[in-house]
Amino acid sequence: MSNFALIVDTNRRPLNPIHPAQARLLLKQRKASILRRFPFTIILKTASNAQTQPLEIKIDPGSKVTGLVLVTNSKVIWAAELTHRGAQIKAALLSRRQLRRNRRSRKTRYRKARFLNRTRPNGWLAPSLKHRVQTTLTWVNRLRRFAPVTAIAQELVKFDTQLMQDETISGPEYQSGTLAGYEIRSYLLEKFDRKCAYCGVEHVPFEIDHIIPRSKNGSDRPSNLCLSCHDCNQAKSNHPIQEFLADKPDVLKRLLALAKSPLRDAAAVNSTRWALFDALKATDLPITTGTGGRTRWNRFRFQLPKTHWIDAALVGAVETITLLTNRPLSIACNGHGTRQSCRTDRFGFPSRYVPQYKFVKGFQTGDLVKAVVTKGKKVGTYIGRCAVRSSGSFNISTKSGLIQGISHRYCQTVHSKDGYNYSF
Structure with a gap:
């Protein structure tokens, strides 16, 4: 079953969400109209004094x-x-930093030092x-x-990432491991994607296994722990990991890399x-x-x-x-785009310029549109994100692929660009 439909009255007062069938009935009877597609919200054409549930x-x-x-x-x-x-933002900031560092080797105007005026507030x-x-x-x-x-x-x-990296922890409160009092099992479940690190089996009870056995001076640090099904745990016993996975070199390489992965x-x-x-x-x-x-x-x-x-x-x-x-x-x-005045190639040189105006014929790149083409070589119905062109001929990205050269006259906005992409 899909999500309930959100509903507001004509004064934009929130009401109790209703079943999708009720929303379809109200729309069919023309007692309501669609206010937003995502999240799906309808608006009544009259005011309502109905009591709402918290x-x-x-x-x-x-x-x-x-x-x-x-x-x-x-x-x-x-x-x-x-x-x-977050990863896209980090990559964009890294790219900007690399471009700025490249300017230091050029013969450009003098720039005043700015290393003393960049303080970070609390929080x-x-x-x-x-x-x-x-x-x-x-x-x-x-x-x-x-x-x-x-x-x-x-x-x-x-x-507790600090203690997760410290192998000198001692004291009675840490005898059961370096993450006593924290969610070490939950951490390992997320880290190993709820699969056995040795055979990849899913949906079975998992045990926490030491990659380097404790009998061979293996520590209780999370970097030395992994998820294992009961059969693999018993088969491995206290054998070295290189010996146990001798016939699975790919699994051994992946496990050792994943075990030491950062705790980002x-x-x-x-x-x-x-x-x-x-x-x-x-x-x-x-x-x-x-x-x-x-x-x-x-x-x-x-x-x-x-x-x-x-x-x-x-x-x-x-x-x-x-x-x-x-x-x-x-x-x-997805974000709202960039503020670059021009696009650059992989070397950082300008390759093309961005149009001055974002809107063309009432549409902008990123709008979710529905195009019903009635004549020509591209007759059909297309729903997807559009990329506007100043000529009024748009490209529409659909599930089946990119459709190019659709006139704005056939397009109707389904959901305006808001920085997010939606799907079920």
């Missing part, structure tokens, strides 16, 4: 994907997964991390405009969790928190699969849960 937004923040759900009376009626673009976050907080807050505010939200719940999970995802979650909490707290809505361990316990208790939006629904104290949707809205952050 809704709660639940959030499962992640370094790459954040889960968002709307819950009322323990029923999940709307769900989405928000994919961040400063890198742009790639700040983006995660801002996009999540954007969608929380967007849902508040179209739904009667009265509370927020956020998962606050913590990975855990660091991203740690860096942004309190910044997101403070941003949500500024909305003046009651906010509750839950641990990652409790979310995982709830998931096992209700026998639900591991997805970001289901984890969001299981944040905090959950007595019962009913999923009235199984098709979450997939939201990918």
Whole structure:
């Protein structure tokens, strides 16, 4: 079942979300019109005094994907997964830095030194991390405009990355490992994608195995731990990893590289969790928190699969849960383009210039359009993102491929460009 439809009255007052069949009926009877496609929202043509039920937004923040759900009376009626673009931002900043460093070797005008006037205020976050907080807050505010939200719940999970890298930890509180009191099992599940590191089997009970056995001076550091099914764990026993995987050199190479991979995802979650909490707290809505361990316990208790939006629904104290949707809205952050006055080739030299005006015939690049071509060689119906041209002949990217040379006269805007890409 798809998400419930959000609904507002003619005065933009949020009402209780309704079943998709009810939304179709209201649209068919011309009692409502479509206000937004994503999230799907309809607007009544009359005012309404209907009583609203309280809704709660639940959030499962992640370094790459954040889960968002709307819950009322323990029923999940709307769900989405928000994919961040922190890696793209980091790559863009790296490219800009490399271009600027290249200027230092050129004979250009004198530039005053600026290394003493760049102070960072308290709570400063890198742009790639700040983006995660801002996009999540954007969608929380967007849902508040179209739904009667009265509370927020956020998962606050913590990975102690400093102790994860320190092999000199001692003391009774650390006898069970370097992450005692933290979510080491959850960390390994995320790191190894919930698969056995040796055979790749899924959906079985996993055990934590030492890559270098403790009998051969192997440590309890997370870089020496991996996920293993029971059979592989018993077969490996205390044999060296090179001997156990002698006939699987590709698996051995991948495992050793993955075991020593940096903890960037855990660091991203740690860096942004309190910044997101403070941003949500500024909305003046009651906010509750839950641990990652409790979310995982709830998931096992209700026998639900591991997805970001289901984890969001299981944040905090959950007595019962009913999923009235199984098709979450997939939201990918694309950004609003760049401010470059010209495009460059791979050497950094100008290759083409950007038009002065973004809009052509009422359309701009990135709009989701529907084109119904009635004559010519390209008769048909095409739905996708358009790339505008000053001539009025657009290109449309559809699921089946790129369609070039579609006149603006055949195009109709379905959803204006807003920096996100949507799918189910």
